[in-house]
Amino acid sequence: GAVVSQHPSWVIxxxxxSVKIECRSLDFQATTMFWYRQxxxxxxxxxxxxxxxxxxxxxxxxxxxxFLINHASLTLSTLTVTSAHPEDSSFYICSAxxxxxxxxxxxxxxTRLTVT
Amino acid sequence: xxxxxxxxxxxxxxxxxxxSLNCSYTVSxxxxxxxxxxxxxKGPEFLFTLYSAGEEKEKERLxxxxxxxxxxxxxxxxxxxxxxxxxxxxxxxxxxxxxxxFGKGTKLSVIP
Numbered sequence: 001g002a003v004v005s006q007h008p009s010w011v012i013x014x015x016x017x018s019v020k021i022e023c024r025s026l027d028f029q030a031t032t033m034f035w036y037r038q039x040x041x042x043x044x045x046x047x048x049x050x051x052x053x054x055x056x057x058x059x060x061x062x063x064x065x066x067f068l069i070n071h072a073s074l075t076l077s078t079l080t081v082t083s084a085h086p087e088d089s090s091f092y093i094c095s096a097x098x099x100x101x102x103x104x105x106x107x108x109x110x111t112r113l114t115v116t
Numbered sequence: 117x118x119x120x121x122x123x124x125x126x127x128x129x130x131x132x133x134x135x136s137l138n139c140s141y142t143v144s145x146x147x148x149x150x151x152x153x154x155x156x157x158k159g160p161e162f163l164f165t166l167y168s169a170g171e172e173k174e175k176e177r178l179x180x181x182x183x184x185x186x187x188x189x190x191x192x193x194x195x196x197x198x199x200x201x202x203x204x205x206x207x208x209x210x211x212x213x214x215x216x217x218f219g220k221g222t223k224l225s226v227i228p
Contacts, residue, residue, distance in 0.1 A: 004159075032214060043203065043220045044160070093159045103148050103207055103214055107159035
């Protein structure tokens with residue numbers, strides 16, 4: 001149980017284009033979903049927290065106009081990187097908390113974004 | 117501000133050589149401390165949640181313990197497949213959105 005998927009698993013895009021990453025909870029409904037980014041040999045840094053039907057809450061230093069988050073249902077959240085630049089290249093990971101249960105977050109497999 | 121410090125940064129063990137990983141934390145009221153395993157290029161895999169000092173949890177060769185200031189992940193007779201980065205994270209009581217603060221991890225390598 002508590003399986004989270006992400007799509008795509010990797011993506012290469014050109015500078016200036018936008019990329020959408022999907023995060024789905026496959027066997028549970030998610031109260032809250034979280035988006036992280038991870039640079040090589042570094043730990044996870046929380047970018048934003050999203051609740052279904054509400055606007056996302058962004059961490060300090062994260063540009064909300066650049067990283068658009070939509071949490072349209074209890075099983076789907078999307079992260080859109082707009083006007084991507086090479087410095088946005090990173091490993092993006094989502095996690096989800098099970099509706100009505102516990103405090104754990106279950107993570108997706110991650111999406112490797114490379115901007116050329 | 118919540119802080120998590122993990123040590124050592126990297127650990128090399130011979131197969132069968134038991135050891136412990138440390139996670140020191142500072143948090144304004146602990147709701148939970150979490151251990152995750154992360155393989156290269158993958159998302160973290162949930163291992164344990166610990167809620168209060170004195171609590172212990174076990175899974176196969178792993179045992180996690182918790183005090184008021186730190187947590188240990190004990191690895192007994194490790195195998196090469198235990199090689200991974202182990203992440204510790206804390207969640208503060210009153211964190212309405214249940215956010216996690218992660219340490220930088222300990223990269224464990226188990227040599228056959």
